[in-house]
Amino acid sequence: MALEHALLVALREQPASGLELTRRFSRSIGYFWPATHQQIYRVLGRMESDGWVRATTVEQTGRPDKKVYEVSAAGERALAEWLATPTTPHPLRSELAVKMRGASFGDRAAVLEVVRADLAEHRARLAHYEQLTARDYPDPTTLSDLELDQYLVLRGGVLTEQTWVTWLTEYLEAHA
């Protein structure tokens, strides 16, 4: 039950409309907490009726109006409270791991092909994260607290993808 809080973080970084939020989210926090626009709209509506955010309709030239959300005082309190509560670490959930473990019960060559495709995907993500790092945080020693946190989370993405690449490579080599 944390999409609410993820949106609060995003809106505290920068107020936004539903669609803007969806787009920004998918390129930042969404790397670690995916969400579709429908989900975001629904949760924004709930948060508004809970008084966690405030909406202002903004007219635009050449485009439909948009509703810009910003975090209210109650939302700030809810966020601060949530930030201080312990997390129960979710175990990872990997369909691919199940396939790797079950490879003996099907066509092993086909499973290896699936693994190779996943490996390519993870390599691509790794490259993407590294590019983001180079572009946005060329010098990690001179960051504000806010930027430092953003950098460190992105760093987690890099580490995670590196691990995937290592793991899948090991798997493929063991079955070479």
Add this chain to the structure above:
Amino acid sequence: MALEHALLVALREQPASGLELTRRFSRSIGYFWPATHQQIYRVLGRMESDGWVRATTVEQTGRPDKKVYEVSAAGERALAEWLATPTTPHPLRSELAVKMRGASFGDRAAVLEVVRADLAEHRARLAHYEQLTARDYPDPTTLSDLELDQYLVLRGGVLTEQTWVTWLTEYLEAHA
């Protein structure tokens, strides 16, 4: 939509009743695809009516009867087919990452405490996985295909937990 298939893998390794399966699962495949007993029972029921598994009631001495499930020919086909279909890699989903990114909007010391607790948890899991590895796969060079797959998946657990430890340690050090 893969719990079905995870259960098929588990049942092909060894037929079992719902409860046995729940327990075994939580110490093997469940590391990569968590599921509660209620979920497992429900899915087993669905798989039975779909003809993917066959159930036999087994009387026990000193205990209630149990229903032992084994995979049918149709289940084997369904599993083999699923194993050969490409996966869309789920992005990771980490509540902790959201908290780390949002630390500026609450009490940073409290967030660091939450991170430390998570780090301890991941260290413990890592130790657990390493212990399992040493106990069950002392010599990874002499494994059957089936065992090799199991070993390699467990190896993924080790790598993943190592990554968590690295990441969270970096985070804590950066905010020291």
Add this chain to the structure above:
DNA sequence: CGGGGGATTGCAACTCGTTGCATAGGTCGG
């Protein structure tokens, strides 16, 4: 022999996330 407690299976209600579609305003090319 009666009650606590573990094993085994299961129901019901709820939340969360996904998928597909709907609506409405606006631009722009032909």
Add this chain to the structure above:
DNA sequence: CCGACCTATGCAACGAGTTGCAATCCCCCG
């Protein structure tokens, strides 16, 4: 000015996962 297409918001239905509880059956202890 009509139709294709983008922006922006949203509904409805479904499926998957979670939580809390219920019903048996059986042993063992007092």
